[in-house]
Amino acid sequence: MSRPTDRDRPWVSQAIRRIEADINRSADTHLIRLPLPHAPGIELYLKDESSHPTGSLKHRLARSLFLYALCNGWIGPETTIVESSSGSTAISEAYFARLLGLRFFAVMPRSTSAEKVATIAFHGGEPHLIDGGNVSDAAQSLAGEIGGHYMDQFTFAERATDWRGNNNIAESIFAQMALEDAPVPAWIVCGAGTGGTSATLGRYIRYRTYPTRLCVADPDGSVFHRHHADRTVQGVPACGSVIEGVGRARVEPSFIPDLIDRMIAVPDAASIAAARMTSARLGRPCGGSTGTNVWACLHVVEEMRARGETGSVVTLLCDSGERYRSTLYDDGWLAARGIDLTEAETRLAALFGTLA
Structure with a gap:
């Protein structure tokens, strides 16, 4: 995955301002x-x-995860975001990805409610449904294949929030x-x-x-x-x-x-x-x-x-x-x-x- 460069610093600053707004x-x-x-x-x-x-409650988490990733230098203007979710986090991350003009993939079990899948698409996200297996592993694998950033809520949730x-x-x-x-x-x-x-x-x-x-x-x-x-x-x-x-x-x-x-x-x-x-x-x-x-x-x-x-x-x-x-x-x-x-x-x- 390509990391943001010094040329991307103005975009990152503007992205943070958009989230703060x-x-x-x-x-x-x-x-x-x-x-x-x-x-x-x-x-x-x-x-x-x-x-x-x-x-949902996950709006707070998604906001924190995006700010955390931006301030850690993990997200730039061309970064594709990938997340593993049962639906609600993906909905919220799709919202923030669209706010920043980024592509977003939501990796979820195929059993996820149809209403959640539709809402992810409404916010501009791309649902990626899987049958069985570990959703987190599948998301990490997809991020690697497309050169995207795996947001990984299950690792960073406890440290992204102040x-x-x-x-x-x-x-x-x-x-x-x-x-x-x-x-x-x-x-x-x-x-x-x-x-x-x-x-x-x-x-x-x-x-x-x-x-x-x-x-x-x-x-x-x-x-x-x-x-x-x-x-x-x-x-x-x-x-x-x-x-x-x-x-x-x-x-x-x-x-x-x-x-x-x-x-x-x-x-x-x-x-x-x-x-x-x-x-x-x-x-x-x-x-x-x-x-x-x-x-x-x-x-x-x-x-x-x-x-x-x-x-x-x-x-x-x-x-x-x-x-x-x-x-x-x-x-x-x-x-x-x-x-x-x-x-x-x-x-x-x-x-x-x-x-x-």
Whole structure:
């Protein structure tokens, strides 16, 4: 791959200014309170990352990855960008690639939702779908073949973001919580796909000396919760989850287990039931990884209530459920896979109540 030269420095400077201008045009994402009628004294908040221009939490990551690559001298005006993704990161990177006038390839499993594939194309990206195999290896191989730059979110997510502040998601959460009844959360709950978000949150919590604890929600089939419990576990044959964006078959370099206070393994049925329940209460659909987060919050809140504790819990609304209309929100699709939501829905109703 050809690296940028001194002649490209003005272009790189202009590229950084374009990204900074995009940041300046964007407002912060909302913090939404989700009522818990059966847990008095405990407040649950959702940080709504679906309101970013590309519709997901991954907008922050893509922006950071591009700035990191530009400032490291990896991207120039003729560089083709390649990424491995389950969809949302690719959507956001396609957006920034087009902003800079760069070609972008998204290497993804063929099982990625059709809605995500279409959105990548809408933003000017070129989906590259594969059957089986390791998506990251395939992306790295493609980058080598075409002389492009492999962005590699799974390696660089934890280091591309300024975890000390600079309007990262952790700083934003604590600033928005400042006027709430319990301004310092007892728990923050997030999922792990790359590990970058949990790394940023865990480092910021420690840097600011908050007593907040960090819980990471992980699909049942993922390796991350196994690795957290036993560091010798480095991989599983396959993740096997239908929840896109979280969970991995191998421990990625950006996953930093020592920053995490607790991990909760979440069955797919629980993630989907929680996503649907949350959507019904908000009046708009949210994605499956949001359901994974909310199910872990259910565990945390139930335990707080059992101990007689009060306080706040914050989690992330990662993306819109519109991207999963043909999968997680399709009853026929669930039935074909033998996914029954009944048990999870009953448990959710015990905490969140039922809609009238």
